[in-house]
Each structure stands twice: as C-alpha cells, then as structure tokens.
Amino acid sequence: MKDEITREERVDNLKGMGCSRKRVEDARFTQGKGNYVDDLKLDGMLFGDFVRTPYAHARIVSINTEEALKVPGVLAVLTAADLEPLGLHWMPTLAGDKQMVLADGKVLFQGQEVAFVVAEDRFAAADGIELVEVEYEELPVIVDPFEALQSDVVLREDLVAEDGSIPDGAHGPRKHPNHIFTWEAGDKEPTEQVINEAEVVAEESMYYHRTHPCPLETCGCVASMDKVNGKLTLWGTFQAPHAIRTVVSLISGIEEHNIRVISPDIGGGFGNKVGAYPGYVCSVVASIVTGKPVKWIEDRMDNLMTTAFARDYHMTGKIAATKEGKITGLQCHVTADHGGFDACADPTKFPAGFMNICTGSYDIPTAFLEVDGVYTNKAPGGVSYRCSFRVTEAVYFIERMIEVLAIKLNMDAAELRRINFIRKEQFPYTAALGWEYDSGDYHTAWDKALKAVDYDGLRAEQAQRVEAFKAGKTRKLMGIGLSFFTEIVGAGPVKNCDILGLGMFDSCEIRIHPTGSAIARLGTISQGQGHATTFAQILASEIGLPADSITIEEGDTDTAPYGLGTYGSRSTPVAGAATAMAGRKIRAKAQMIAAYLLEVHDNDVEFDVDRFVVKGAPEQFKTMKEIAFAAYNQAIPGIEPGLEAVSYYDPPNMTYPFGAYVCVMDIDVDTGVPEIRRFYALDDCGTRINPMIIEGQVHGGLTEALAVALGQEIAYDDMGNCKTGTLMDFFLPTAWEVPNYETDFTVTPSPHHPIGAKGVGESPHVGGVPCFSNAVQDAFRPFGNTHTNMPHDHWRIWKTANDLGLHG
C-alpha cells in the first residue's frame, strides 16, 4: 500500500510537539462563552459575603447580628461561635499553621473575615453586612517583622503556652512568640570562614516588597450540598482541585467520594488560587445549613487585602570573591513577613520554598541560607506569584548580589556573570545548597543574548550619556539591566515534596476511542496556559493521532485522575511527563496490536509518526487509527480489548529552565519616570512544545515583572491599613505602559524528563524582575548607587537621584 502524502505532511497533520498550534480554548473565550465560576447559576442559589474588620489588630468584644437578620432576604449570619461546634472556626494552613475561618475572639489583619452573611441575592447580603454590629477593642499594631521579634505584643496567643513558654511550631523551635520558624540550608561555619578569609566581600541588604498576584478574576466558589444524596459539589477557582477535595474532606468529615470539586475556566491564577480560603469553608457550611447552593465571590478589595500576598522578604547577603571575581562563598539571611497566620503555599518540608536556589546560575562552592519567619498584623498568604516557591526572591537576591559585587570589584557585571557560570560540562551539577541542576548551557545563552543586543555598543552609548549628563546636555540617564536566572520548577519528587502529606506527583489518563480520536484527563488545571492545546500536542507526537482529535479535560475530581494541580510551572514538567508516559503505554499496546494485524513479531514493527511499520518494509503498516479500531473490534489472543492507559508520574528531579535577559531603560532624573527602550529575553525551557504559547507566556511574565519592579505593591500604613486596595493604587500596567519584547531561545533538554521539557510560564517573571530592577540601578551606578529597593515607582527613582545629589 502506497501512501498519498509525504512523511513530512503526516508529521504536520498531527500538529504535535514543536508546532505553533492555535489554541482550542479560544473559540469559546473570544465569543464570550467561557465558563467561569461567577457565571454559574443554580436554582435557589444564595450569596454569601463577609463582614470584615477595619482594624489590623483588635479584640472582638461582641458581634450583634440582630439588625442584619431583619434585612429582607438575609437568611443567616455565621460567626466563629456558629462554626466552633463543627470544629470549623479554624482551619489548617498549607504551611502547618492554622488560620481562623471567622474571627475567634480577635482579628490579626485588616480585612480579616469576621462574619459570613448569607442572603438570597448579593444586594441583600451587602445590606446585611452593613448592619452587623461588631464592637472591637483595638490592640497595638505591628507591621514590621523586626519590631515583631522585639515586641511584647503577642499576636498569636494561641501559640503561647499557659506558662508563657513557646512551643515548637511545624518547622521546629521558635525563639519569640511572634517568631514562626528558622530554616537553614548549607554550611554555616565553612561559609563564614570563606567570607572572613576572602579577598573581596560585598554586602547588601534588600527588601523584596509585598505584592499580590491579582488575577483579573478574583477568587470564588459555589458550594452545593445535595442532602438527598449526601454529595457535596464545590465549584471554584482552584489551582489544585484534587488537593482542595482532600482538604475539604479532612476538615469537614464528609467522605472524599462524596465530594466533587470542579475548577471551571479560571481567569488567571498566578498563585492566588492555590490556597484554601475562609470563603470556601463558609460557603460549604452555609450550603449544608441551608440545603441550598451558596455562591461566594471576592470583590477586588477583598482580593487585594486578604487572599494570597506574595514576597515580603527582607534579605541580607554577603558574597565573597577573589580579586579576579571568582565567587567563593555566599551567605543569605531572610526575615520573612508572613502576616497574621502562616498560610504560605510551599511544599511541607520547605517553609521558605526553594529559596535555597539562591546560589543562582553560578558555581559557588560554599553557601549558607537562614530564613526566619515572623508574624505581623498583615494578611496571610505567601504564595508563589508567577514563580516556583520563593524562586523570584532567590533570583532577585543573587542577581542583585552579583551587581553589588561587580561594583565592589569595579568589574563589568556581564563579565562577572560569565566567569562564574556553572559550565556546561558540570551538569548535572550539585549546588552548595543541595539542589541537583539537571542541565544547562549558560555560556552559550549569555553570549547569544549579549551579541543580540550589541552589549558593548550599549555600554559605549551609556558612557557617552553619562558624559552628556555631566556636561548638562541631557537630564536622562541610561540603564542596562542584566539578569541570568535559573528556575527550579516541576515540584516535585515525592521523596522530598508534598503538600499536606500529598506527594507532588501528577497524572494523566488516556482513552482512545474506536474511531481513532481520544480523550485525556489530567490532574492539573489550566488558568490560561493553554493545556487543552499543548497536552494534546504531546500526545499527538507520542501516539500518532492528530492533536485535533484529542480532547483534554481537567479540573473535575470525579473524572480526572488525582494530581496536585497547576502552579510553580509544574504542569509540563510533571503532568506533561505523565502524559508522555501514558502515551507510551498506549503505544506499547498498539505495537502488539499492529504486529498481530501485520502478522509479524512485536519486535519486527516500529513506530513511525502516525503508524507502526514493519521494519525494513515501510509499505507494510497499520495506522494508529486502524489500530485503535482493531483494539475494539478484534479478538486478539493475549491482549485485552480497548486502548486506555493511565500514568502517575513521580519526577526523579526538578527541572531547571534558565534564561538571559537584557533591558535598556532611559530614566528621567527630574521626574523619576522610566522608559523601557528595549527588552530582550532569551529563554531555555528545554524541549519546546508550542513556540507560540511559549512566546505568549514570556510576554505575560515579563509584563507582570515590569509591574512588580516598577510600582506594584501591597503597602500598609503604621496602623496596618492597606493603602493599595483598588486598581487605582495597585499597579497593573495597561497597553500604554508596556513595551514590545524581543524573544529568543536556546534548547537544552532536561535529561530526566520523558520529552525533555522544563516548563516556562514563570521564567519570565523570575528573570524579569531583577532585569528591570537592575536597569534602574545600573543607570545610577556611575553616580555611586549600589542598591535601592523596589518598587521603582516614580518617587523612589526620583529619591535615588535626589540622594545621589543629581538634582543640583
């Protein structure tokens, strides 16, 4: 039998890995037919919303719900007293702490949930909230973690024993009532010794400010308890629906098989939608109490003020080097502000996430990291905002320390990076703080990036600009921001990564239909990443059926296999691997079927794009479509009917994407206004599944990086009032403030991943923040600047210029 189309055309028809397949999600989104949680409307559905405290630290004297209950349409007002008999007034956090669901005697941050008003519609709920009378007794407010560790004011009385002693926390001994944990990595004494004996040591303290993921869709859910069948259905904005099911079961006592969690379309997550929030618990309780579906949707202020802040790391570093610039040691101390409850979303054994990736892309022989977690009167959270766990903080730290060291050495920062990169032949490379980097070729990427932007030319132009500035011919300085980052994503190996005891594997289940199309279900959930498009591409290449014939389904715990969800760029490294592995099981069975149909031995057929061919006789073949049909209509000796497979993939290691970024910025010294002239981003995410989607992820991550570096923050005043609760003050750039980006790539596959892919969604954010920041700082380097803190909004840039005496 002769084929009518070429092999190349057969490859193209699959729309498999490596092609810029258009997204299958987009038809519904562009026509307004997305299905987000607030679109859900059920018969008799009620609305719940919170009474929130205006005070950051106060004792609750009384709560009077009488007037609220008189509002027509208000059905119930839940307080901690109502939840206590159910044991639901507190809930466990992902970080081994516990958190109030509704204020139990006191409040610890502005906006904390005090009571839950349940009403027939959102108007009645809003009116009810206004009429709940809460009497507060204000307590001293602490918004500074350093002050918290000195203060006599105890924020969490529940964590101090009656005799005044301080019991250990989930991560060991605590040294003050407001202290949560100390976490160490690396070798303390050897590092101190290296630093003491070093030829050159650079030191810097930096604050990575508090910010927020702020997806355009806020968090929300609909809980529906079917009392007849005893089954709870919970729709919500969950980045980890299976974990939510387990958590709901553990804290509610409802058996897990009676809970169905569904994540519908999610309007962006960026880490905001990983955690479990009081709104979920209260909606479930309210549905159980009323027997009706209950919807809870945050408004934007609720979102910014209460769910899931990110960062808030005070970091102090010392970096030791030879006079020639070879780095010999690194020390880092972090004071981590976790707010009123420790609700950080990290794997259990990593209370500071993967902060111990802070040796970056450099061959640093000795290092030590120590992190102290602290309670303050700020919102809980500590999520990974478009990054793997605390990796933005780690990369920012090392990429700033490199710059500070370059200044100390009076060296070019690009050259300093180059001479310290881990060399290609050193991979797999075990870093001083314990991680084994899987693969990398940093020098190639760096050289490509510097050449692309004409780095030497930029430096010459910058030198001219400095001269012109000094001569009074211009008031604009030019900054060249560099960053080279290594991410650590794809959590992760079950041996060291779990959340609430759940190993961080992921899964894929495939069913091939008789006519040669398929459905695959995964334990992850897309929030815009385009899983339905890309996972079908992986499968297309693995099993030889067109991506257009493969449906990808996620987010329904009744149908999808168990998985830990989508965050920390783990979908491609973990679920993507599971998909490939499940596909290979399909292929293995298909091989046997093909051999039977072709009447040869199993080993005498081989896979070729979309078929099995007889070795040495490619004109004899069976297409995967034919094989699929045979699986359902032929009785094949020794082979079960059907063509299905499932894979639960426990990755042997993390993956380590990397990249080289350069930003060119002009800064108006007099107004503090920065203008991004150019941004070049080279990403190496290993094997590239869909270049179009990769590029889109890079654009988006860079824009979120721009926002964080140049103005986006969650700021508090001394009274613990959040000053940035609306989009007037919380900086989300518009099309007008954002530049065009130039993207580029190298490909260094992961050696341990079935298809060599590493993950990309978060890289641009991780690498972008230090790049934008370094551009600002670099502009002022010729005038004596070593370091200034982000966010580099207009007034802080102006202040840097002012402090350097540039305003005359």
Add this chain to the structure above:
Amino acid sequence: MIPAAFEYYRPKDMAGVLSLLEEHGDDARVMAGGHSLIPMMKLRMADVPHLIDLQDVGGMSEISVGADGIRIGAMVTQSDIIDHEALAAAAPILREAALQIADPQVRYMGTVGGNVANGDPGNDMPGLMQCLDATFTLVGADGSRDVPARDFYEAAYMTAREDDEVLTAVSLAAPTGGYAYEKQKRKIGDYATAAAAVQITREGDTCTSASIAMTNLSDTPIFSEAAGAALVGTALDDGALTAASAAMLGDIDPTEDNRGPVAFKRHVAGVILRRAIERAWSRA
C-alpha cells in the same frame, strides 16, 4: 461592591431637577456620567438616598464656539471635547488635557460638568478652567448666576455651588497664544502626581501674558497668579522660569499619598510647570 439602596429620578427639565433638590436637600445628588459618583457609592463612601440623573435634561450637551466666546454644556463628555474640531481649533488645550484624563471608556461617560463640579482635587478640568479664566453657570431656584472658576473651589469637595444648585455650563473666551497641559501620572487611569495648565502670549521675544494653574497639588486646583506674573515682560529666560516656579511653589500645598511624599511632589510640580511653559512658549 454594591451601593446602598436609593431612589432614582430622571427629570425631563431643570425645573424638575431643582424641585427634587429643594425637596431632598443634601440627601440628593445630581449625576451626569457617574464615573466619579458611582464608584464612591459602590465603596459606600458616598451616601446618596436620592440620585438625580441629568441625562434627559436638555440644553447641556452643546458646545458652541463663536465670536462671543466658547460655551460648553455641563453634559458634554471628555470624548465630545476631543472630537470637536472647532473647539480644538479655538482652545486646543482642552483637547490636550481631555486626552490625559482616564481612559477611552471613561472619557465617553465622564462630563465636563461632573469633572469641574464635584470638587475632587484630582480632577484635571478645574485647574484647566482656572487657567482659561472660565466661568461656571449655576442654576438654582432663584435663577442663574455665574461664578469664575478661580473663585469656585473652597476645599476638597467643597465649592461655591449651593446644595440646591446645578452647574449647567462652562463659558470662556477663546484663549490666544501658546498652550500646554502637562501631566505626570503613574499610569493611564491615574490622577496626576502633578499637572500644569499654561496659556501664554508673546510679542516677539517678550511674554505679554501668562496664565498658570496646577492640579492635584493642594486640596483645590491652584491658579497661581504670581507664577504667571513672573513671566510677563520677560523673554522666558532661565531666571524667569525659576521665578515662576518659585511663585507657583509658594501657592501649592501638596500632601503625601501613594504617589509620593511632599518633597517629591513639589520638585515634580516645578519640573512639570517648566516643561509646560516651555512647550506653551514654543507654540505661542
């Protein structure tokens, strides 16, 4: 974010508006585009038991540009200002300023009347109208009266308008000479960190008149007569610019907010003013 309940009225004429205002006193508020008021109501920072929508009241949506001057009805939107060619020819600073207000959707709804009447120090039109020496027409039960923009603003959200009056129009003489509206803001949709409105005339190399007003640098817009005076009779040399800037800084009184501390705002105000003057001069 759900506003408290209110009664809604949409009278067909000004008499209807005035009688509602008389009946409900300060429990009533008039609304044009609503883009200042509705967010405040949603945040429950404004309590408005009686809301009077002005959209059906005729006679306030016209722009007239004639020999006797310019008249802009209170219901004219920012987008109308931008699109009106005759207005842009007669008073181009209006278009330049309107384009720097909020974003396209908001400019479709936001009105000149709403912008000048509510006394929000962040709004751009009040300072602009002071620069242009515009007059606001207020209509009340006792008839109508005109108040110069330069006398209208008393404090944040406090103006010369009585609770039972409605601002119906803005009138101004067509400005002459060069102009500039210079605004520094953090992003589209933000209020000004500092903004300056400048109109300037010259004869040869000598400045013959200058009008300067500043936005969001006090609890009211600031018309700085002294800053303008510092330029008149000069060739706009560095000394004159410095004197104008110093005079302006003597008139403003900014407060710290998320845009920055006072020292920064004062510095930026000086820079922005200087740039506005230079741009206006180049166009004069």
Add this chain to the structure above:
Amino acid sequence: MPKKMHITLNVNGKEEEFLAEPRELLIYTLRERLNITGPHIGCETSHCGACTVTLNGKSVKSCTMFAAQAEGAEITTIEGIGGPDNLHPLQEAFKEHHGLQCGYCTPGMITRATKLLEEIPNPTEEEIRFGMAGNICRCTGYQNIVKSIQAAAAEMNAAQEAAE
C-alpha cells in the same frame, strides 16, 4: 425600600423588559438577569474594562453604570459581535495571533476593539495602545493583542476595499 423601576433595553438586537432596583448595576443586569455572561467583573472601580460593552455607540464600563441610566439604550456585548457562524474579524484575529490566554479580559477587550476600529479604522500601534488603555490584561503583556487588532484592521480594510 425604593420602588423598582421598569426598564427596557435592547441587548444584542433583542428587546428586554424588566423591573429592577435602581441600584442594579448594568453588569449585573446583563450577567445575572439576562444570562449574558461574556462581560466580566474585574475591578469594580472602572479601571480594568473587563465589563466593557457598547452602549448607544460608546464603549462603556458596565460596572459603573446603573441599568436605570441605560433605559432605552441599545447595547452590544461580545455575544452580539459574532458567533460560530459569523465570527467577527477581531475574534478570528485574537485566535490567530494568540491575543488571549485565560480569556477573562477577552470579551471586554474585543468589544472595545470593535469600537476602536470604528473610531480609527487603520490605527498605528501607538493609537491601539492608547485606545485600548481602558482594558487590562494580566496574561498576554498586550503585544499579541496589539498584533491581533492590527491584523483585524488590515482584514477589515481589505474587505472594505474589495466591497467598494
């Protein structure tokens, strides 16, 4: 309790008539009363544009308008712009040029873009960025949105020329 108001709207060509409290915001009328869930709620303070609709020929943020204000208005939402059988060139272009990711801002973004292309049929990149600045996207970084709108404009202009 204020009395309910009798309101009529024409939404996507269909007459709608109902009673509503004066404080009912137009976005809730569309989403909850009329089940037109394309327009979304993002910020609630008129900064993000996810709720953008076209109302009497203007791009409007429906979270900052009461249904009562819109009495008698003609409203077009994303649902009225194009469907499976008659996709608007902008809908095609956003798909073709990866102008969306999570899809949450997309209905408001495309709705605003239809109006932008009426205002300026052949916009420059700068005009697109300025004209779309009332719509926030958290995912795409706007680069591909700009590209999509440029492509749609070219397509629409070509079709216009062909028709003339």
